[in-house]
Amino acid sequence: MRRLRAVMLKELRQIRRDPFSLLMLIAFPALMLVLYGFALSFDVRHVRLAVQDRDRSPRSRELVASFTHSTYFDLVATPAPGQDLARLTETRVARAILVIPEQFGRDLAAGREATVQLLLDGADSTTAATILGYARALVSAANADVVTEELARAGRRPAPRLDLSPRILYNPDLESTQFLLPGLIGLLMMITAVLSTALSVVREKERGTMEQLRVAPLRTLELILGKTFPYLGISLLATVIVLVTARVLFGVEIRGFLPDLLVVVLLYLFGALGYGLFISTIANSQTFAFQAGLLTSLLPALLLSGFVFQIRIMPPWLQAITYIVPNRYFLVVLRGIILKGERLTTYWPDVWALVVYGLVVTALASLRLVRRED
Amino acid sequence: MRVLWQVIVKEFLQIRRDVRMIPVIFVAPVVQITVFGFAVNTDVTNVPMVLVDEDRSATSRDLVSRFVDSGYFDVVGSEERADAAERWLAVGRAQMALVLPAGFGADVVSRRTAALQVIVDGSDASSANIALGYASAVTQAYGVDIQATRVRPRSGTATVRLEPRVFYNPDLRSRWYYVPAVLAMILLVMTLLLSAMGVVREKEIGTMEQLIVTPIRPWQLLVGKLAPFAIIGLIQVFLVTAVTIFGFKVPLRGSFLVLLGLSCLFLLSTLGLGLLVSTLVQNQQQAMMGAALAVMMPMILLSGLIFPIENMPRAIQLFTYLIPVRYYAEIIRGVFLRGSGLSVLWPQAAVLLGMGVAILTVASLRFRKRLD
Numbered sequence: 001m002r003r004l005r006a007v008m009l010k011e012l013r014q015i016r017r018d019p020f021s022l023l024m025l026i027a028f029p030a031l032m033l034v035l036y037g038f039a040l041s042f043d044v045r046h047v048r049l050a051v052q053d054r055d056r057s058p059r060s061r062e063l064v065a066s067f068t069h070s071t072y073f074d075l076v077a078t079p080a081p082g083q084d085l086a087r088l089t090e091t092r093v094a095r096a097i098l099v100i101p102e103q104f105g106r107d108l109a110a111g112r113e114a115t116v117q118l119l120l121d122g123a124d125s126t127t128a129a130t131i132l133g134y135a136r137a138l139v140s141a142a143n144a145d146v147v148t149e150e151l152a153r154a155g156r157r158p159a160p161r162l163d164l165s166p167r168i169l170y171n172p173d174l175e176s177t178q179f180l181l182p183g184l185i186g187l188l189m190m191i192t193a194v195l196s197t198a199l200s201v202v203r204e205k206e207r208g209t210m211e212q213l214r215v216a217p218l219r220t221l222e223l224i225l226g227k228t229f230p231y232l233g234i235s236l237l238a239t240v241i242v243l244v245t246a247r248v249l250f251g252v253e254i255r256g257f258l259p260d261l262l263v264v265v266l267l268y269l270f271g272a273l274g275y276g277l278f279i280s281t282i283a284n285s286q287t288f289a290f291q292a293g294l295l296t297s298l299l300p301a302l303l304l305s306g307f308v309f310q311i312r313i314m315p316p317w318l319q320a321i322t323y324i325v326p327n328r329y330f331l332v333v334l335r336g337i338i339l340k341g342e343r344l345t346t347y348w349p350d351v352w353a354l355v356v357y358g359l360v361v362t363a364l365a366s367l368r369l370v371r372r373e374d
Numbered sequence: 375m376r377v378l379w380q381v382i383v384k385e386f387l388q389i390r391r392d393v394r395m396i397p398v399i400f401v402a403p404v405v406q407i408t409v410f411g412f413a414v415n416t417d418v419t420n421v422p423m424v425l426v427d428e429d430r431s432a433t434s435r436d437l438v439s440r441f442v443d444s445g446y447f448d449v450v451g452s453e454e455r456a457d458a459a460e461r462w463l464a465v466g467r468a469q470m471a472l473v474l475p476a477g478f479g480a481d482v483v484s485r486r487t488a489a490l491q492v493i494v495d496g497s498d499a500s501s502a503n504i505a506l507g508y509a510s511a512v513t514q515a516y517g518v519d520i521q522a523t524r525v526r527p528r529s530g531t532a533t534v535r536l537e538p539r540v541f542y543n544p545d546l547r548s549r550w551y552y553v554p555a556v557l558a559m560i561l562l563v564m565t566l567l568l569s570a571m572g573v574v575r576e577k578e579i580g581t582m583e584q585l586i587v588t589p590i591r592p593w594q595l596l597v598g599k600l601a602p603f604a605i606i607g608l609i610q611v612f613l614v615t616a617v618t619i620f621g622f623k624v625p626l627r628g629s630f631l632v633l634l635g636l637s638c639l640f641l642l643s644t645l646g647l648g649l650l651v652s653t654l655v656q657n658q659q660q661a662m663m664g665a666a667l668a669v670m671m672p673m674i675l676l677s678g679l680i681f682p683i684e685n686m687p688r689a690i691q692l693f694t695y696l697i698p699v700r701y702y703a704e705i706i707r708g709v710f711l712r713g714s715g716l717s718v719l720w721p722q723a724a725v726l727l728g729m730g731v732a733i734l735t736v737a738s739l740r741f742r743k744r745l746d
Contacts, residue, residue, distance in 0.1 A: 118539070286659060
């Protein structure tokens with residue numbers, strides 16, 4: 001026990017001596033959260049719209065007004081007929097161009113169907129799909145009004161209306177922060193836990209101080225625990241800071257039971273620290289440890305965990321890989337506890353998966369460590 | 375010139391000596407682009423949906439089949455009551471519940487307002503938003519059909535038809551948008567991170583002093599240290615472009631030469647930033663933390679590579695003009711998807727050139743001062 005404390009003290013002193021790295025470990029996650037919370041969203045607003053109105057009739061102006069008066073579109077250009085429209089999208093002056101043909105007003109007056117064209121820059125597919133949705137909704141709303149008017153004028157009963165009322169659970173305003181937060185916690189704990197553990201061990205190897213630790217009267221277990229415990233503490237501290245930041249700046253509340261949260265965070269850290277140790281048994285240089293850590297833990301945590309991109313729509317072979325990404329399970333439980341206010345017991349399979357992952361990884365790492373010692 | 379050549383050779387030898395770095399340099403980009411190409415997909419399809427059909431009329435069944443046929447929704451189960459369906463959302467087995475209350479069909483038939491409800495798990499905000507959009511589109515389309523078949527307004531009802539034409543990415547594949555972006559990320563990692571660490575490692579190991587006492591001029595040392603990373607970066611441009619075109623079938627509509635040339639301009643900034651980071655930090659761990667976390671992550675997130683810049687608040691939009699990756703992202707997408715050439719992309723190219731020269735100048739001045 002005393003020897004364990006000695007190793008921990010040594011490690012803490014080493015961390016303290018490098019305040020820049022410590023600051024990065026603790027402050028970076030909160031910074032990321034602020035960045036995500038304020039800057040990043042998939043909500044599409046203020047689409048740059050160009051309108052080429054070749055008709056210039058009251059009806060065409062009405063249609064244009066329905067676009068420009070919505071908060072979705074900002075009118076940025078009104079190209080004259082004959083102007084090169086493709087140039088507008090290629091230079092990214094406009095995202096979408098509404099083209100109203102000459103006979104638009106006449107067609108409508110004659111009771112014919114009139115066609116307008118929407119030219120869309122589809123390079124950013126997600127945004128384009130959203131814009132298309134907005135445009136369709138605006139046009140069909142206008143059409144519905146026309147039909148209702150016609151029916152009323154003909155003295156007929158109005159058409160039946162379908163009234164779709166959405167009810168959004170857990171995150172009624174559909175704020176991105178609410179759902180990014182749990183993923184972010186997983187991500188930052190990967191960084192602090194995996195990378196810092198791996199690097200701290202490899203650094204000793206690189207500088208040759210690992211041999212000194214080997215010959216010191218320490219058991220392998222004491223060495224491992226002594227080296228990982230300080231980083232466990234730092235990771236927990238960073239988690240608390242992120243949770244507080246999310247609460248203060250973005251109003252994200254933890255709806256579930258706090259001890260549940262602590263349990264799942266500790267379980268996850270157990271696996272992450274074990275994995276960091278495992279990398280350190282393979283790597284000989286910090287560069288390699290960092291690249292390997294980045295590629296095999298941070299990248300999956302970002303892309304293969306369901307953080308932003310859904311696992312459901314990935315190809316089956318990739319879905320199979322996601323089963324060995326601990327964040328996959330961690331996220332389900334974390335979102336459940338933080339956003340849905342559920343108990344840990346709701347997600348037994350995921351909790352067990354985390355336990356198994358931690359045990360397997362730590363076992364692998366210790367096996368490799370012990371073998372090296374002989 | 376010979377001295378310069380020797381520094382470059384030394385640097386390559388050092389990279390090669392670290393046997394494990396070779397796979398990292400050449401395998402990592404391929405892994406990254408593969409994972410990105412397949413995992414990064416914001417197309418929302420097959421939303422798992424639980425069904426609560428309290429009405430059980432022909433109309434309600436009709437609407438349900440509309441939801442299923444749209445391809446956006448998969449019925450994963452059905453419940454008698456709405457609150458039972460909510461459990462499915464809590465556990466995560468479904469993301470949406472469609473509730474058709476009793477009387478829905480009768481309301482439609484008698485031309486009253488017929489209410490229906492979707493309950494969405496909002497914890498994944500962006501996909502919930504899109505799923506909601508689909509749900510209302512399906513409902514709206516159904517409403518239009520009812521109008522057409524049941525009400526039959528007189529034939530000459532003047533309605534507007536919207537005819538969309540999508541440029542550059544007609545099927546709106548998100549893969550086409552994201553896969554070329556990987557090029558920027560890989561170049562960032564390979565040039566910024568590796569060059570920063572390459573310089574710092576010499577400091578840490580103490581060989582920087584040896585280099586300083588040799589008759590190498592500072593600029594030779596500088597160019598010699600950076601050139602290998604620039605070369606690796608350019609090889610990555612070939613590699614990643616090949617995988618993008620042949621592996622993911624993303625069209626390269628513009629000229630590869632333009633892409634290559636403008637990538638060189640981008641490398642000026644990344645190598646410069648790498649050098650700058652190396653003059654600011656003490657050891658490799660700091661270099662990694664600084665380069666990867668403080669510089670690269672914000673640059674990637676704010677460059678428009680993943681999250682569109684238009685959606686950011688004004689102040690942050692202004693800030694993105696300072697990020698070189700922003701211009702490179704516009705170049706990549708311009709060349710790949712829009713087939714743009716220099717006649718369109720010259721402003722971006724000019725900014726990259728200016729930034730690159732400025733950053734490199736500041737970095738090498740700092741570097742030099744440390745050497746003297």
